[in-house]
Amino acid sequence: MQKRQVICLQDELDGAKPVGWTGTASEAAADDLRVRRQELEELAARLSAAGKVVDDSEQSARDLVRSVEATEQFAAQNGYRIENGAVVKTSDVGGFLDVAILQVEVQGILARAAEIDTELNSVLKRILSDEIGDAGATMLAAAATAGEDRVADERRHRELVEKYQVKTDGTTIWPSGLTGWLAERRGIKKERVTQSEAEMLDDLQMRKGLLGLKEFGDIRQDALHVAEGKFDGKGGTDGHADAFRHAYWNALMTQRYGEEWAREFATAHERNPSSHHIPVGMDLHNNEVGRSIAQANPGASPEQLANLVEQAVTDGKMVVIDKNDTLVPSNEVPPGETRETKKTPWPTDNPGRDDDHDPGKPSATPDQY
Numbered sequence: 001m002q003k004r005q006v007i008c009l010q011d012e013l014d015g016a017k018p019v020g021w022t023g024t025a026s027e028a029a030a031d032d033l034r035v036r037r038q039e040l041e042e043l044a045a046r047l048s049a050a051g052k053v054v055d056d057s058e059q060s061a062r063d064l065v066r067s068v069e070a071t072e073q074f075a076a077q078n079g080y081r082i083e084n085g086a087v088v089k090t091s092d093v094g095g096f097l098d099v100a101i102l103q104v105e106v107q108g109i110l111a112r113a114a115e116i117d118t119e120l121n122s123v124l125k126r127i128l129s130d131e132i133g134d135a136g137a138t139m140l141a142a143a144a145t146a147g148e149d150r151v152a153d154e155r156r157h158r159e160l161v162e163k164y165q166v167k168t169d170g171t172t173i174w175p176s177g178l179t180g181w182l183a184e185r186r187g188i189k190k191e192r193v194t195q196s197e198a199e200m201l202d203d204l205q206m207r208k209g210l211l212g213l214k215e216f217g218d219i220r221q222d223a224l225h226v227a228e229g230k231f232d233g234k235g236g237t238d239g240h241a242d243a244f245r246h247a248y249w250n251a252l253m254t255q256r257y258g259e260e261w262a263r264e265f266a267t268a269h270e271r272n273p274s275s276h277h278i279p280v281g282m283d284l285h286n287n288e289v290g291r292s293i294a295q296a297n298p299g300a301s302p303e304q305l306a307n308l309v310e311q312a313v314t315d316g317k318m319v320v321i322d323k324n325d326t327l328v329p330s331n332e333v334p335p336g337e338t339r340e341t342k343k344t345p346w347p348t349d350n351p352g353r354d355d356d357h358d359p360g361k362p363s364a365t366p367d368q369y
Contacts, residue, residue, distance in 0.1 A: 057120045064112055071105045078102075085110055123154055157326045160319060161277060164284035165356040169194040169271035174201060175213075186210050188217055196268035200261075200362045207366065219256060223249035226306050231313070231335040235320060238279055239338035243318040243330055246283050247290030248309045252302065254294035258367035262291055267359055276346035277353055282327055286318045 075081055079093030080102060087102045174193045175183045179202075184190065188210070193201070205213050227236070227245035235241045246266075253262035266287040270280050293308050294300070300308065312318060316331030321339040 054120070057116050060112070060116045064109060064116070067105070067109055067112075071102065071109065074098075074105075075102055082106060119155060119158070122158070153326055153328060157328070160285060160327045161281045164281040164288075165277060165353070166267055166270055166280065166284065167356045167358040168273040168350070168353045169196050169268070171195065171272060172198050174198040175205070179205060179210075183210060183213060186214055188213055194268050194271045196271060196359075196362050197265065200265050200268060200364075203362075204366060215256075219252045220249060222302070223252060230306075230310055234336035235338045237339075237341040238282065238321040240313055240318075240320055240330055240335040243282070243286045243320055244309055244313050246286045247293065247312065247318060248306055250287040250290030251294035251305045251309055254291045255298070255300075255305070256367075258364070259291050259295055261364040261366045262294075263287075264359070264362045264364045266291075268362060271359075273350065273353065274348040275353075276348075276350055277356075278321060278325060278327065279341075279346060280353075282319050282321055285327075289317055 072082055075087065077093075078098040079089060079091035080098065081088050081090055082102070085106055087099055087106065089099075171192050171194055173190055174180070174197070175188065175190060180190055201213065201216070204216060208215070223245050226248060227241050230244045231240040233241055235243070236245075250262055250266050253265065257265075267284065270283055270287075289312055290309060293312060294305065297305065297308060313330045316329035318330040319327045320330045320333060321341075322328050322333050323337070323339055325339060
């Protein structure tokens with residue numbers, strides 16, 4: 001209701017400046033009108049976002065109530081009841097399979113309830129902190145649409161961050177020992193990597209020697225060099241050039257070592273405990289896209305692969321991080337308009353990642369070795 005009332009003020013705004021009014025007073029009035037217009041556009045966006053998330057949460061809650069009622073009915077019919085999230089036996093009617101079904105249903109209901117609460121709180125928090133704006137809209141209706149779109153962006157962001165995560169790993173200086181001494185004389189510099197990366201690189205060195213390590217390093221440097229020339233070099237961290245670099249690197253590794261090895265190594269690379277979960281989600285997603293491109297184009301030259309990856313970024317098949325720390329498709333924000341991570345670095349203490357997916361020890365064998 002309030003959103004509609006604000007949008008209906010558009011005609012009044014358009015006709016607010018008297019015709020033929022000139023001079024200093026006219027300019028002051030025009031400036032004041034612009035300020036009021038901007039305030040109303042931002043209000044329309046926030047009211048729209050609030051209305052959207054509340055409506056969505058209400059519908060989700062209604063669906064959840066129906067699930068609860070159905071689960072309670074099934075429990076009663078089979079000699080059980082649900083109490084504080086636990087399945088309690090009330091008679092000997094049901095069996096083990098019924099208990100298992102009920103436990104799965106209860107856990108699903110609790111998880112969905114937590115998701116609804118998280119989504120509602122996340123959007124309302126951003127509204128209260130003025131993080132949801134009109135996205136540059138010049139009309140109240142467009143500003144309201146921008147607010148609704150932001151709710152959809154928030155939901156997509158959470159889904160991406162939840163899907164593309166990996167448990168952290170320890171780190172080490174690699175290469176070390178005699179191999180490190182010899183490698184340095186071959187131009188291979190020591191660096192800090194995850195334990196899983198070190199294991200895979202040691203295995204690569206055992207199979208192919210220092211020449212194999214140099215080839216691997218050349219592939220990574222090629223990805224870095226080519227990325228610098230894409231999108232005018234804009235978004236080298238968390239932006240378009242970064243998305244290109246990760247995808248192209250994975251495409252090259254997939255061609256040389258196979259999809260499985262490339263996937264395990266790229267995932268091991270993201271297990272650094274100092275990496276924040278949002279850029280980790282971005283990198284894992286874009287890595288996956290790069291490997292898919294290589295698999296779909298097995299005979300492509302490096303130049304052709306680079307063109308395909310660049311087109312994927314342009315088409316929005318990759319994700320980047322916008323100025324609101326939200327993962328968005330790469331075609332929804334212009335190059336150079338993504339998060340300014342160099343000015344505002346991500347936190348390096350990320351204990352929450354300890355509960356993410358554990359890929360286990362690397363086991364893939366590089367192709368052709």
